[in-house]
Amino acid sequence: MRYYAGLDVSLEETAICIVDEAGKVIRELRATSEADALIETLSATGLGFERIGLEACSLSSWLHQGLTRAGLPALCIETRAAKAAMGAMPNKTDRNDARGLAQIIRTGWYRAVHVKSAPCRSARALLGARRTMLNKQRDIENAVRAVLREVGLELASVDAAISDIVEPLLAVLDTMARQIEQLTKRVLDAVRVEPICRRLMTVPGVGPLTALASRSTVDQPERFRRSRDVGAHLGLTPRRYQSGETDIQGRISRCGDELARTALYEAAHTLLTRCQKWSTLKAWGMRVAQRRGMAKARVAVARKLAVILHRMWSNEAEFRWSKAPAPTAA
Incomplete structure (x- = not known):
């Protein structure tokens, strides 16, 4: 039985x-x-x-x-x-x-x-703690601005009552800035000794945060049968509703790890707007931007980045800047 x-x-x-x-x-x-x-x-x-x-x-x-x-x-x-x-x-x-x-x-x-390994859970916790600190820092900065608007943002005219309100917030911001710096240093230290992250960082637009987020999210590349399944796993593929004669394709599903999805979106934005070196990936993304707008191009490139990073990890391959094959030695 x-x-x-x-x-x-x-x-x-x-x-x-x-x-x-x-x-x-x-x-x-x-x-x-x-x-x-x-x-x-x-x-x-x-x-x-x-x-x-x-x-x-x-x-x-x-x-x-x-x-x-x-x-x-x-x-x-x-x-x-x-x-x-x-x-x-x-x-x-x-x-x-x-x-x-x-x-x-x-x-x-x-x-x-899939239950992730302990190192990946630790890396995920580190990235989550850093993002939480950044979000709270932004909230406190907005609170300081809201208080200062009461006096027209003129610091010279701030009275004692306003100073008593603002100074504790500024002290918290100073402490948070130091703690965020320490968390960022821990991220850089973790990436420096991780060969997989260093390989992923050779992709234009992918920095330490994106590499570590992808590493901690995927954990084991063999659990995905195809590299393009990673895009769906991270919620970067469109929703679809089909019933009878109705067939609607909507926005991306946004399921899966939000931290990795956000990091890939930011990496796509960096690739399209800041990277000066030409690549087939950037050229493809710019063509999408011309047809459908920059916002959709960033999502499309983020999905493409997820596929590329998984393929590089699985095959232990380097990033290809163009589709032309590498020259062979004579």
Whole structure:
């Protein structure tokens, strides 16, 4: 008899439902949302599990790593697919969610999510922390400008009350600038010792941030069957709705890693507007800009960059500035 388990993970406690191959509920349990506690609870049942599924969330990478190390067949499933499959349930509870996950795992109506390696998760956290700091810095700068507008942006006329408001904000900005500089230095240090990132940075427009974002997002290039699948994975391909005689192609889906997608978009903008050296990629992007506008050209070049970076990584190839083959030695 084969058994399947669904784990509905929350911050403190996880609801567990175990079903057999016919879909009958065998056991319903609860355990602390820690890898050791889940391993102990599942092992105590004495059942041989075919698959153990948990929905992708902030804790799933850590729990998945612990369960797989213990020899349990754990896998993460895509959140959107799980939500769509369980949307017919009238009542949403942790118990019902665990039951739904168990049935999804049993029937195979799920899409497995790649769990990234620890170095890639660390790099992703570094880039996310830096972006958060930059966003907060911009918010505080806007707050300072809003306060100074009360006096017409004339610093000489700022009274004591306004100074008492602005000075703490300026002190926070000074601290944040130093911390952002340290985070940026950590990014540069990580890229400097990473051969893959250094290879990706040979592409025009791709800097350390874009290279590290692509590296941490893809993690393992062989998990993509084709290089062009990376563009769809990052949400850089158009949505499509087709039903009967209706066939609508919309804007890009914007699914996947927003950090990597934004970095590639900025790299595309740099390539089209700042890079002076000619390349086939830039020429193609400028032709798209002439036909459809610069905004769509940036998206198209960002998608093309995602494909090129993956192909360079997979084939250990160098960036080709033109389509002409490299000259062979005599």
